[in-house]
Amino acid sequence: MLRVRLVLVGIGILGVLAAGGCASTNDGAVDSSPSASGTVDPTRASSSPSPSQSSPAATGGSPVRTESSDSSEPAAADPSTPKCTNADLKAGYRATDSGAGSRFGEITLTNVSDRACALGGFGGLSYVGGDDGTQIGAPAVRKGSWRTVIMKPGQVAVSEVAESTAENYPASKCKPTKVDGFRVYVPDSYDSQFVRHETTGCADKNVSLLSHRAFH
Numbered sequence: 042m043l044r045v046r047l048v049l050v051g052i053g054i055l056g057v058l059a060a061g062g063c064a065s066t067n068d069g070a071v072d073s074s075p076s077a078s079g080t081v082d083p084t085r086a087s088s089s090p091s092p093s094q095s096s097p098a099a100t101g102g103s104p105v106r107t108e109s110s111d112s113s114e115p116a117a118a119d120p121s122t123p124k125c126t127n128a129d130l131k132a133g134y135r136a137t138d139s140g141a142g143s144r145f146g147e148i149t150l151t152n153v154s155d156r157a158c159a160l161g162g163f164g165g166l167s168y169v170g171g172d173d174g175t176q177i178g179a180p181a182v183r184k185g186s187w188r189t190v191i192m193k194p195g196q197v198a199v200s201e202v203a204e205s206t207a208e209n210y211p212a213s214k215c216k217p218t219k220v221d222g223f224r225v226y227v228p229d230s231y232d233s234q235f236v237r238h239e240t241t242g243c244a245d246k247n248v249s250l251l252s253h254r255a256f257h
Contacts, residue, residue, distance in 0.1 A: 122191055125150075125158035127232035132225040134202075134236045142209045147199040148225055148236070150256060152192040160198055161189030163255045165226030165233065168242040170219050174235065177218050177242040179249045187255030198256040205250045207241045215243035228256065 130150040138145040148166065152158060166181035181202070192198055207217045222237040243250055 122157055122159040124229060125152065125160040125192060125227060127227045127230045127234070129154040129156075129158050130160075130227050132223075132227075132234040132236050134223060134238050137201075142206050144204040144206070144240075146202050146204075148202055148223065148253065148256075150192075150198045150200075150227065152194050152196050155194055157191055157193050159189050160192050160228060160256055162187050162228035163253070164200060164228050165224070166200075166202065166251060166253050167224050168220045168222075168240075168251065169224045169235065170221045170242070172221060174224065176224065177220050177244060179246045179251070181251035181253045182249055183255075184252050185254045188257070190257055200256045201254045203252045204240070207243050207250065210243060210248055214245060215248055216245050217241050218244040 129152060131153045133149040133151065134146055135149060136144065136146040148164070150160065150164075163183050167179075168177040169175060170177045190198060207215050218241065220238070220240045220242040222235055222239065225234045225236055226232075227234075
C-alpha cells in the first residue's frame with residue numbers, strides 16, 4: 042500500500058512540473074505566441090520590390106533605355122580634302138582704306154567649284170602693265186604666317202594687301218610706270234589670274250611697293 046501511494050505522489054509532482062514548463066519562457070523553452078509562430082502578420086509585410094522588379098529606384102532613378110540593335114553611328118568624314126587649284130578659284134580685289142602715301146585692300150579668292158577644297162599658304166602677287174602682262178617692279182613682300190583653310194563652294198578667302206605710292210620715291214629711283222592691274226597666283230599653282238587695278242608703279246625691281254598676307 043505504501044508503494045502505491047508513492048507512485049501516485051510522483052505522478053502528481055510530474056504533472057505540476059509539466060504545467061509550469063508550458064507557461065514559462067525564461068528557461069529557454071519555445072514561445073508558443075503568434076509572433077513566434079509561422080503565421081505572418083499582414084500589416085507588417087514588406088512593401089519593397091523584389092530584386093527581379095524594374096522600378097525607377099532600382100535603376101538609378103530613371104527607367105533603363107535600351108538602344109536598338111540596328112542603330113549605328115554616321116560614317117566619319119573623309120579627312121583628306123583636295124587642294125584648291127587655279128580652276129577652282131576666281132580672283133578679285135576690293136579696296137579697304139588709304140592714307141599717308143599708302144593704300145590698303147584685299148585680294149579675294151572665291152571658290153567657284155562644286156566641291157570643298159583646301160587652301161593654304163601665300164599666293165603670288167605683282168603689278169603688271171604694258172597691256173601684255175609684263176611685270177612691273179618687284180613682287181609683293183610676304184608678311185606674317187599662314188594656315189590651311191577649307192573653302193566650301195561659294196566661300197571667299199582674302200589676303201590683305203598694302204601698297205606704297207610711287208610718289209614716295211624719287212622718280213630717278215622709281216621710274217614711274219603705268220600699272221594695268223595685279224597678277225595673282227593661287228597658292229601652290231603655276232597658273233595666274235589677272236585682276237584689273239589701275240595705278241602707277243615703279244619699274245625698278247629694287248623698289249618694293251607691295252606687301253601681302255596669306256589667304257585666310
